Amino acid sequence: MCEIIFSRIFLGFHVLLLWMAGGLAHAACPLELNPPRLVVRYGDSVSVNCSTSSTDHEGMGWEATFGGTSLEQDVIVVTWTVKNLTDWTIQPKCYITSADGKQCLETFPVILYKIPDRVSISVLSHSGPMVEGTQYQLQCDIQNIAPLQNLVVKWYKGNELLDNVTYSNVSKRPEDVSATLMISPSRDDDGDQYRCRAELDLGPEGPQPHPTVTSEPLNITVHYAPEFLPGNDTVEVSAGSDVSLDCSAEGNPPPELKWTNNTAEGNANEITVGRLRTLNISRVTANATYNCIVTNSLGSITKQIHVLVDVPPQQHPTMFSTAPSTPETMTTLPGTAKPKLVTFSLELNPPRVVVRYGDSVSVNCSTSSTDHEGMGWEATFGGTSLEQDVNVVTWTVYNLTDWTIEPKCYINLIDGEQLSIVLPVILYKTPDSVSISVLNHSGPMVEGTQYQLQCDIQNIAPLQNLVVKWYKGNELLDNVTYSNVSKRPEDVSATLMISPSRDDDGDQYRCRAELDLGPEGPQPHPTVTSEPLSITVHYPPTFSRPEAENLDIRVGEEITLNCTATGRPTPLYRWQSSDFQEALFTPPSEVPGTYTCTAYNQIGKISKTFTVNPKPKGDRTTFWVIIGSGLGLAIVVVIVYAIVKYRAGPNSII
Numbered sequence: 001m002c003e004i005i006f007s008r009i010f011l012g013f014h015v016l017l018l019w020m021a022g023g024l025a026h027a028a029c030p031l032e033l034n035p036p037r038l039v040v041r042y043g044d045s046v047s048v049n050c051s052t053s054s055t056d057h058e059g060m061g062w063e064a065t066f067g068g069t070s071l072e073q074d075v076i077v078v079t080w081t082v083k084n085l086t087d088w089t090i091q092p093k094c095y096i097t098s099a100d101g102k103q104c105l106e107t108f109p110v111i112l113y114k115i116p117d118r119v120s121i122s123v124l125s126h127s128g129p130m131v132e133g134t135q136y137q138l139q140c141d142i143q144n145i146a147p148l149q150n151l152v153v154k155w156y157k158g159n160e161l162l163d164n165v166t167y168s169n170v171s172k173r174p175e176d177v178s179a180t181l182m183i184s185p186s187r188d189d190d191g192d193q194y195r196c197r198a199e200l201d202l203g204p205e206g207p208q209p210h211p212t213v214t215s216e217p218l219n220i221t222v223h224y225a226p227e228f229l230p231g232n233d234t235v236e237v238s239a240g241s242d243v244s245l246d247c248s249a250e251g252n253p254p255p256e257l258k259w260t261n262n263t264a265e266g267n268a269n270e271i272t273v274g275r276l277r278t279l280n281i282s283r284v285t286a287n288a289t290y291n292c293i294v295t296n297s298l299g300s301i302t303k304q305i306h307v308l309v310d311v312p313p314q315q316h317p318t319m320f321s322t323a324p325s326t327p328e329t330m331t332t333l334p335g336t337a338k339p340k341l342v343t344f345s346l347e348l349n350p351p352r353v354v355v356r357y358g359d360s361v362s363v364n365c366s367t368s369s370t371d372h373e374g375m376g377w378e379a380t381f382g383g384t385s386l387e388q389d390v391n392v393v394t395w396t397v398y399n400l401t402d403w404t405i406e407p408k409c410y411i412n413l414i415d416g417e418q419l420s421i422v423l424p425v426i427l428y429k430t431p432d433s434v435s436i437s438v439l440n441h442s443g444p445m446v447e448g449t450q451y452q453l454q455c456d457i458q459n460i461a462p463l464q465n466l467v468v469k470w471y472k473g474n475e476l477l478d479n480v481t482y483s484n485v486s487k488r489p490e491d492v493s494a495t496l497m498i499s500p501s502r503d504d505d506g507d508q509y510r511c512r513a514e515l516d517l518g519p520e521g522p523q524p525h526p527t528v529t530s531e532p533l534s535i536t537v538h539y540p541p542t543f544s545r546p547e548a549e550n551l552d553i554r555v556g557e558e559i560t561l562n563c564t565a566t567g568r569p570t571p572l573y574r575w576q577s578s579d580f581q582e583a584l585f586t587p588p589s590e591v592p593g594t595y596t597c598t599a600y601n602q603i604g605k606i607s608k609t610f611t612v613n614p615k616p617k618g619d620r621t622t623f624w625v626i627i628g629s630g631l632g633l634a635i636v637v638v639i640v641y642a643i644v645k646y647r648a649g650p651n652s653i654i
C-alpha cells in the first residue's frame with residue numbers, strides 16, 4: 001500500500017520530522033509529489049504536481065474536496081491547484097490506475113495554519129498593584145489559532161524568556177487557547193513589563209521566521225511593606241549639641257513617616273508628620289527616646305531611637321534638667337559656648353479640656369521665657385496670630401464643633417527654633433435618644449425562655465468613654481464599655497440576655513448611656529436613660545400541694561374539693577366527667593369516687609386527683625342504739641304478755 005499515513009497524532013516538532021522521514025518510503029507506488037508536502041497559510045493558493053514514471057497506465061488524477069481533477073489518460077503529470085485553501089481537513093490524494101487495473105494512491109500532506117486574531121495578557125482574579133511575595137497568575141489569551149500542536153507560547157519579562165509552553169492537543173481547526181504563568185513578584189520587579197507571544201513552529205517546511213503575534217505589555221506595580229534602612233538606634237551626643245536622628249526607610253508605596261516623642265507619660269506627644277527621614281533636634285539636654293513610625297498601605301513599623309546625653313565630668317549634673325520633665329515642659333539651652341542655663345516652659349491652663357459639642361472653651365498658654373520672637377495658637381478654629389512681647393496667649397472658641405480639633409500652642413525662640421505643645425481636647429455629645437426594646441419578640445414573655453434586650457443609643461461621642469448600664473428596677477445588672485475609639489458621634493447598640501422568672505412579672509428594665517470622661521469631665525457623668533420596658537412573664541399552672549388527696553365523707557355530709565392553682569394567665573379548670581369549670585367543686589353527696597381536675601392556661605396544664613371515700617359502717621353508737629332498742633322491745637313484750645295472762649286467768653288459752 002503506497003499511502004502516506006498522515007498521522008493524526010503529531011507530537012510537536014520531532015513527530016513532524018518522523019512524519020517527513022516516513023514520507024520517503026513509498027517506492028512501491030510509481031507516483032511522485034512535487035513538492036512532497038506543504039505548509040500553507042489559511043486562504044493561500046496551492047499547486048502540487050503529481051507525476052509518474054509509469055508509461056502504461058489507464059489514467060491518473062487528484063481526488064480532493066477542492067481542486068480535484070478528472071481521470072486523465074496519456075499524461076504523466078496531473079496538478080492539484082486551489083486558489084484559496086480554506087478546508088481545514090483537506091486530504092488531497094493523487095491516484096493512478098495501472099494497466100492491470102490496480103490502483104494505488106498517495107495522500108498529499110498539507111498543513112494549514114492560521115496566526116491568531118488576537119493575543120492578550122492579563123492578571124487572573126486581580127487588579128491593581130501586586131504585593132511582594134504573593135502569587136499571581138498571568139493569563140495569555142490567544143484567539144483563533146491553528147494548528148494547536150505547532151503553537152509555542154513564550155512568556156517574557158522585559159526581554160528575558162521566562163517560559164515556553166507547547167500543546168500536545170492535536171487540532172487542525174482554529175481554537176482559542178489560554179496559557180497561564182504563575183509569578184511571585186519581588187520589589188525589583190516593580191515596573192516590569194510582562195508579554196506573551198504566540199509562535200507557530202511549523203518545521204523546516206514552514207515559514208521562517210516563525211509567524212508570531214505578541215501581546216501588549218502588561219506593566220506591573222509591586223508594593224511592599226516598609227523596611228528600615230540600616231541606621232543607628234542609639235545616638236550619643238554631648239549636652240547642648242545638635243543631634244540628627246536617622247529613620248530612613250523604604251517601601252512601596254513610599255511610606256509616610258511620623259515621629260512621636262515617647263519620653264514622658266506619653267499623652268502630650270509632639271508629632272511631626274511628613275516624609276522627612278531624619279529628625280534634627282538642637283541643643284539636646286536630656287536623655288530621651290524617640291519613636292519613628294513608618295507606614296504605608298501594607299503595614300507599619302516602629303523604631304526606637306535613644307538619645308544619650310553625655311554630661312561632661314567638670315559640669316555638675318544638676319545644672320541641667322532643672323525643669324520638671326512633665327510632658328508640658330520643655331528645656332533648652334542657648335547655643336553659647338559657655339553653658340549659661342536658661343529654663344523656660346510652655347504651660348497650658350487647663351492642661352487638657354473636656355468640652356460638650358457646641359460649648360465654648362478657653363485655654364491659656366503661658367511661658368516663663370521673656371526673650372522669644374513670638375508665640376501663638378495654631379488650630380482649625382480659634383487660632384491666633386503670632387504675638388510678640390506677651391507671656392500668655394489664649395485659645396478661645398465659642399461654639400466648638402470640630403470633632404478632630406488639635407490646637408497647638410507654639411513659641412518661636414530667638415534662634416528661629418519653634419517649640420510647640422498640643423492641647424488634648426475631648427469633645428463629647430450626649431445621645432439624641434436611648435431606647436430599649438426586645439429583639440425579635442413582642443408580647444408577654446414565657447418563664448425560662450431567653451430574650452435579648454437591645455439598647456439603641458443614637459449619636460454619641462466619644463465611644464471610648466461610653467458606659468452602657470442595664471437596670472432591672474434599681475438593680476444594676478450589667479455595664480458595658482467599648483474599646484472602639486471614635487472621636488465622631490456614632491450609633492451604638494448594646495444587648496443583654498435575660499431569662500425571666502415568674503417573680504420578674506411586671507418588672508421594669510432600663511438602659512442608661514453614661515459618659516465617663518475622667519476627672520476633667522463633668523460630674524456627675526452626663527447620662528441619658530431609656531424609657532422603662534415593663535415585662536409580663538407567663539408561666540404554667542402549679543399547685544401548692546401537687547399530690548393526690550384522699551378525703552373521707554360521712555353520709556349526708558358535703559365536701560368541697562379545692563383545685564386552685566397559680567399561673568399566668570390565670571388558670572382555667574376542667575373537672576373530669578362533669579361540666580363544672582371552677583377551682584372549687586362540691587361533688588353530689590353520697591357519691592363517693594375519684595375526681596380529677598385539670599388546671600390550664602396558654603402555657604401549660606396540670607392535673608390532680610381527689611379520692612372521696614364514705615365513712616366506714618359498724619359505728620359504735622348505732623350498735624348501742626340497736627342493742628338498746630332490742631332490749632326495750634323485749635321488756636315491752638314481756639310486760640304485755642304478763643298483763644294479758646293476768647287478765648285471762650290462769651286457765652285461759654292464749
Ligand SMILES: *[C@@H]1O[C@H](CO)[C@@H](O)[C@H](O)[C@H]1NC(C)=O
Pocket residue numbers: 034035047048049077079
Ligand atoms: C508543475 O509542472 C508544471 C509543468 O509540468 C510546471 O510548469 C510547474 O512549475 C510545476 N509546478 C511545481 C510546483 O513543480
Ligand SMILES: *[C@@H]1O[C@H](CO)[C@@H](O)[C@H](O)[C@H]1NC(C)=O
Pocket residue numbers: 043084086
Ligand atoms: C478565501 O475564502 C474565504 C472563505 O471562503 C473568503 O472569506 C476569502 O475572502 C477568500 N480569499 C480570497 C483571496 O479569495
Ligand SMILES: *[C@@H]1O[C@H](CO)[C@@H](O)[C@H](O)[C@H]1NC(C)=O
Pocket residue numbers: 161162163164
Ligand atoms: C523553551 O523550550 C526549549 C525546548 O523546547 C527548552 O530547551 C528551553 O529551555 C525552554 N526555555 C524556557 C525558558 O523554558
Ligand SMILES: *[C@@H]1O[C@H](CO)[C@@H](O)[C@H](O)[C@H]1NC(C)=O
Pocket residue numbers: 167169175176177178
Ligand atoms: C487539551 O486537551 C485536554 C484533555 O483533552 C483538555 O483538557 C485541554 O483543555 C486541551 N487544551 C486546549 C488548549 O484545547
Ligand SMILES: *[C@@H]1O[C@H](CO)[C@@H](O)[C@H](O)[C@H]1NC(C)=O
Pocket residue numbers: 219
Ligand atoms: C507601561 O509602561 C510603559 C513604560 O514604562 C509606558 O510607556 C506605558 O504607557 C505603560 N502602559 C500602561 C498600560 O500603563
Ligand SMILES: *[C@@H]1O[C@H](CO)[C@@H](O)[C@H](O)[C@H]1NC(C)=O
Pocket residue numbers: 230231232235236
Ligand atoms: C553610628 O554611630 C557611630 C558612633 O556614633 C558612627 O561612627 C557610625 O558612623 C554611625 N553609623 C551610621 C550608619 O550612622
Ligand SMILES: *[C@@H]1O[C@H](CO)[C@@H](O)[C@H](O)[C@H]1NC(C)=O
Pocket residue numbers: 259260261262263264269270271286288325327329330331
Ligand atoms: C520630646 O520631649 C523632650 C522632653 O521630654 C523635649 O525636649 C523634646 O523637644 C521633645 N521632642 C519632640 C520631637 O517631641
Ligand SMILES: *[C@@H]1O[C@H](CO)[C@@H](O)[C@H](O)[C@H]1NC(C)=O
Pocket residue numbers: 243244278280
Ligand atoms: C539635619 O542634620 C543633618 C546632619 O546633622 C544636616 O545635614 C541637615 O542639613 C539637617 N537638616 C535640617 C533641616 O536642619
Ligand SMILES: *[C@@H]1O[C@H](CO)[C@@H](O)[C@H](O)[C@H]1NC(C)=O
Pocket residue numbers: 285286287308309310311320
Ligand atoms: C543619660 O544616660 C546615661 C546612661 O544611662 C548617663 O550616663 C547620662 O548621665 C544620662 N544623661 C543625662 C543628661 O541624664
Ligand SMILES: *[C@@H]1O[C@H](CO)[C@@H](O)[C@H](O)[C@H]1NC(C)=O
Pocket residue numbers: 358399401
Ligand atoms: C454651633 O454650631 C452649630 C454647627 O455649626 C450650630 O448648629 C449651632 O446652632 C451653633 N450653636 C451656637 C450656640 O452658636
Ligand SMILES: *[C@@H]1O[C@H](CO)[C@@H](O)[C@H](O)[C@H]1NC(C)=O
Pocket residue numbers: 476477478479
Ligand atoms: C461594672 O463595671 C465595673 C468596672 O468597670 C465592675 O467592677 C462592676 O462589677 C460592674 N458591675 C456589673 C454589675 O457588672
Ligand SMILES: *[C@@H]1O[C@H](CO)[C@@H](O)[C@H](O)[C@H]1NC(C)=O
Pocket residue numbers: 544545562563564565584
Ligand atoms: C384553695 O387553695 C388555695 C391554695 O391552694 C387557697 O389559697 C384557698 O384559700 C383555698 N380555697 C378554699 C375555699 O379553701
